[in-house]
Amino acid sequence: MGGPGGHAFPTTSWSLVRKAVAGPASERRERMGQLLAVYWKPVYRYIRASWGESSEDAKDLTQGFFGLLLEGGYLE
Numbered sequence: 001m002g003g004p005g006g007h008a009f010p011t012t013s014w015s016l017v018r019k020a021v022a023g024p025a026s027e028r029r030e031r032m033g034q035l036l037a038v039y040w041k042p043v044y045r046y047i048r049a050s051w052g053e054s055s056e057d058a059k060d061l062t063q064g065f066f067g068l069l070l071e072g073g074y075l076e
Contacts, residue, residue: 009042009046010038010039013035013038016031016034016035017035017075019031020032020034020075032070036066040062043062043065
């Protein structure tokens with residue numbers, strides 16, 4: 001699927017999401033790191049292109065999005 005600027009948004013790896021919220025804490029952190037590595041840039045690019053935000057604002061909004069996602073338990 002194409003995203004803003006011609007970048008494809010990765011297909012959701014639900015098995016990775018499940019592993020990121022279950023199991024030992026060290027494994028959850030590793031899997032969460034993998035999720036962030038895969039999705040950080042596409043979310044950032046989406047915010048930049050679709051919302052017209054500056055680079056710094058888009059970085060802040062991306063970090064805020066992932067912070068809310070993790071702290072709110074939305075992946076569980």
